[in-house]
Amino acid sequence: MILQKRIKCITLVKQRNLYDTRSKIDYSIPVRVRFAPSPSGYLHLGGLRTALFNYLLARKTGGKFLLRIEDTDSARFVPDAVDDLVSVLSWAGLSFDEGPGKDESLGPFYQSERTKIYKDHVDKLINDGNAYRCFCTSERLQQIRNIAQKSGKGVAYDRHCLYLSQKEIDQKVSEGIPFTVRLKTPEGVVTVNDLVYGIVEFNDKHIDDTILLKSDGYPTYHLANVVDDYLMRITHVLRGEEWLSSTPKHIILYKLFGWDLPKFAHLPLLLNPDKTKLSKRLGDVKIKNFAEKGYLPETLINFVALLGWSPDNSKKVIFSMKELISEFTLEDIGRSGSVVMNDKLDWLNKQHLLHKTESKDGLKEIVNLLKASVKETFGERLKSTKDNYRLEDEYLSNVIMTIKDRIRNIKEIPKLCEYFFVNPNYSSQESRSLRKIISNEILKSTSDLILKKLSDLKDDESEFQIDNIKSIIQNIILQTGYKQREVLMSLRYIITGIKVGAGVAETMKTIGKETCLKRINKVLESLDD
Numbered sequence: 001m002i003l004q005k006r007i008k009c010i011t012l013v014k015q016r017n018l019y020d021t022r023s024k025i026d027y028s029i030p031v032r033v034r035f036a037p038s039p040s041g042y043l044h045l046g047g048l049r050t051a052l053f054n055y056l057l058a059r060k061t062g063g064k065f066l067l068r069i070e071d072t073d074s075a076r077f078v079p080d081a082v083d084d085l086v087s088v089l090s091w092a093g094l095s096f097d098e099g100p101g102k103d104e105s106l107g108p109f110y111q112s113e114r115t116k117i118y119k120d121h122v123d124k125l126i127n128d129g130n131a132y133r134c135f136c137t138s139e140r141l142q143q144i145r146n147i148a149q150k151s152g153k154g155v156a157y158d159r160h161c162l163y164l165s166q167k168e169i170d171q172k173v174s175e176g177i178p179f180t181v182r183l184k185t186p187e188g189v190v191t192v193n194d195l196v197y198g199i200v201e202f203n204d205k206h207i208d209d210t211i212l213l214k215s216d217g218y219p220t221y222h223l224a225n226v227v228d229d230y231l232m233r234i235t236h237v238l239r240g241e242e243w244l245s246s247t248p249k250h251i252i253l254y255k256l257f258g259w260d261l262p263k264f265a266h267l268p269l270l271l272n273p274d275k276t277k278l279s280k281r282l283g284d285v286k287i288k289n290f291a292e293k294g295y296l297p298e299t300l301i302n303f304v305a306l307l308g309w310s311p312d313n314s315k316k317v318i319f320s321m322k323e324l325i326s327e328f329t330l331e332d333i334g335r336s337g338s339v340v341m342n343d344k345l346d347w348l349n350k351q352h353l354l355h356k357t358e359s360k361d362g363l364k365e366i367v368n369l370l371k372a373s374v375k376e377t378f379g380e381r382l383k384s385t386k387d388n389y390r391l392e393d394e395y396l397s398n399v400i401m402t403i404k405d406r407i408r409n410i411k412e413i414p415k416l417c418e419y420f421f422v423n424p425n426y427s428s429q430e431s432r433s434l435r436k437i438i439s440n441e442i443l444k445s446t447s448d449l450i451l452k453k454l455s456d457l458k459d460d461e462s463e464f465q466i467d468n469i470k471s472i473i474q475n476i477i478l479q480t481g482y483k484q485r486e487v488l489m490s491l492r493y494i495i496t497g498i499k500v501g502a503g504v505a506e507t508m509k510t511i512g513k514e515t516c517l518k519r520i521n522k523v524l525e526s527l528d529d
Contacts, residue, residue, distance in 0.1 A: 022198045025330060030063035031235045035089075035096070036225065036321065038070045043088045044285040046240060046270050048276065050305040053267060054238050054304075056096045056328040066232060067099030070225070071112045072218040081277075086288045092297045093321055098232075106232045106282040111224050111396045118219040121227050121257070122181050122212055130186075130256045131212060133162040133179040156208045157182065178197075181213035183249065186256075190248035195236075195265035203250040206461050210249050222246060226253045228439060229383045235264050235517060238330075240251035256452060265330050268308045269337040278340055285340075294373065294411030296356075299349040316352050350408040357404055367396045369410045374421050377414040381422050392419050402502050402510045420511065424497025424519065426526070431497040438490055442482055444527050446490040449476045451520045464513040469505040494523045 037047055047288055058065035067089070082100070089096065096102060099109045108114060124450040125131035133155070144158055162184065164172075172179065190202045196364075210221040229237060244266040254261050255353075272276040278285060290300055302319050311327045319327070356362030371391055375382065382391065399413065399420045407413060414421060425431060453472045457463040477487050491504045495516060501507055507518050 003268075022331065023193060023195055023263070025195065025236075027061050027084045027329070029061060030232070031057055032064045032066065032233050033058050033060045033236050033238060034066040034068050034229070034232065034234050037085060038068050038073060038076070039078055039085065040073060041078055042081060042084050042286045042288055044287065045307070046285075046302060048088070048092065048287050048300065050239060050267060051094050052087060052092075052301060052304055052324075053309070053328075053333075055096075055327055057238065057330070058097075058234065059325045060328055063166060063235075064097045065094075066234070067096040067102075067109065068228060068232070069100065069110045071110055071219065072220075074112075074216075084288060088291070092287070092289060092301055107473055109220070111228065111254055114224070114228070115217060115219070116349045117231070118213065118223055118227060119217070122219075122223065125183070125256060126181065128256070130184050131167055131181050132162050132171075132184055133164075134182045134211070135164075135177050135179045151248060156206075157317070159209060162209070170428065178215040180211045180215050182209040183212050183252065185209050185249075191253055192244070192264060193264055194244065194247075196268070196333050197241075197244065197266060197335055200244070202245075207248050207252075209455035212253075212274045222249050223253065226257075227249050229234065229262060230254070230257070230259050236263045236265065236268065238265045240407040241269050265333070267333065268335055269502065270307055271337040273339055273341065275337070275339070277337075280425060294409040295345065295349050295370070296410075298352045299345065302348050302352065303345050306344075307340065309333050318348070318355075346408040349484050351394070353407070353410065354404060356379065357400060361402065363397055364393070366400055366410060367393050368373070370396050370400060372411060373411045378418070398510045402506050406502060419496040419498070419501075419507075423522075424495075426523075427495050430499065431493070434493050434497070434499045438486070438493055440527060442480075442486050443490050443493070443523070445480055446482070447486055447494060447520050447524050447527070449479065450494075451517065451524070454517060454520070457496075457513065461513050464509065466505050466509045469508050473505065494520055 033391050035047075035051040037043065037051075043051075055065050057063070067086075069085075071077060071082075086100070098104070098106060100107075122131060126133070136157075140160075141157075148156070161179075161182070185204055185207050187204050189204065190207065192200045192202065194200060194259065210222055211220050213219055228234075247264055248268075251261060272278050287300065298320065300319060301324070302317075304327075305324050306317060306321060309332055312329075312332050314327075353366065355365050371393075374391065374396075399417075403413060403417055403420075407416070419426075426435070449473065453475070454464075457468065467469070473487060473491065476482075477484050480487070487501075488504050490502065491508075492499065495504065495508055495511065502510075
């Protein structure tokens with residue numbers, strides 16, 4: 001709906017029945033696709049989706065996936081954005097075949113290193129009468145905009161400089177007057193045959209004489225991406241829907257240069273829950289932030305894949321990269337904007353976490369993530385405890401298996417279950433609130449009995465198993481006549497200091513006999529004070 005409204009206001013002449021006009025592609029023919037971000041910021045959800053869809057198409061067809069850096073806007077350049085981009089793509093498992101540091105036979109892949117190439121192509125357009133120099137000042141251009149806005153007409157350049165004589169042009173150039181180079185838009189309707197939106201036709205009256213070369217000598221996106229896509233032999237251009245209205249300009253350039261067109265596929269908008277456009281400059285949409293919060297790369301890939309794409313006649317939502325490559329088709333990309341729902345992201349992360357715990361390598365990966373998170377969370381507190389085994393792989397594996405059904409994110413474990421790694425903070429507000437609802441009598445009796453019964457178990461912990469612990473707890477309930485809830489609440493307070501968590505017996509088994517005895521004694525000491 002957003003697309004139709006925007007195009008209708010700007011350029012659209014006619015948009016036919018979309019699904020009737022969507023072209024099909026032959027997935028047996030290798031494609032060449034590219035991801036061409038600008039280093040003006042950090043990779044966000046929309047950028048990752050664009051990269052992913054290009055990657056999936058390349059891998060599905062046995063083609064090539066290129067990375068090109070469109071760094072011609074020096075005013076918006078962020079110094080470490082390229083390093084962040086390459087790092088995030090690697091983290092997400094999206095390896096490129098050609099690009100910076102890889103196969104550069106068709107490079108360079110930084111547009112700032114290709115300015116002579118663009119200049120040569122602009123000169124050709126000028127010499128052929130398809131482009132012209134524009135010497136208008138920013139003040140004059142602003143005046144044109146103001147007049148157009150007041151009259152309610154679309155903002156378009158009035159072609160003032162198109163009618164300058166060659167003598168006038170030479171004079172201005174010799175005087176060093178700054179100029180841009182504009183496309184001389186030909187008359188007629190431009191038809192875009194888009195692989196997602198079908199056939200869309202644009203009227204030339206609404207296609208501005210766009211700037212191709214800026215006064216600083218750098219190309220605009222319109223010129224650079226067309227020239228580079230052709231020279232890098234790109235066969236399919238997959239990019240955000242916001243570029244659909246610019247595609248007529250690109251098609252004009254292809255035809256003026258005498259080049260064959262690539263196939264275009266524009267991806268639907270990403271939306272906030274309120275259906276407004278998701279902005280990369282608002283909210284928390286940077287991929288680096290998601291990674292820092294503990295989301296798995298498999299989760300993010302699965303999540304963004306479903307933002308606009310779903311396999312035909314399937315309700316499946318959990319995908320591995322291998323499955324995505326196998327099932328991905330452009331025909332299954334929808335046209336409606338896709339709402340970004342964090343609840344779905346959390347749910348997907350839980351599913352991928354659970355899946356990883358089913359294999360040795362997957363569990364090892366989760367253990368390493370948990371170890372880093374524990375160190376980050378507790379820092380120096382870990383050095384003050386004698387329980388150094390709490391960072392050993394075996395122990396962390398046991399923690400994960402104990403709590404895995406209750407978490408959605410690996411970073412939740414040290415935050416919600418710190419008792420696995422450091423002693424309970426009985427003075428915390430949460431712990432004090434729990435303590436208030438447990439009577440001294442029940443807490444004392446439970447502590448005395450559990451201490452004695454656990455101490456009777458063999459020191460090698462061969463008897464310190466979940467079933468035995470549950471049997472001991474049941475015996476305490478029968479012996480004291482206390483309610484099961486009262487005994488379990490007392491034990492949970494003793495062992496964890498908080499009200500919720502995994503099963504009491506399972507938690508005690510994971511923490512270990514020695515630590516359990518220490519915590520029981522500590523609570524008994526507090527009761528004697």
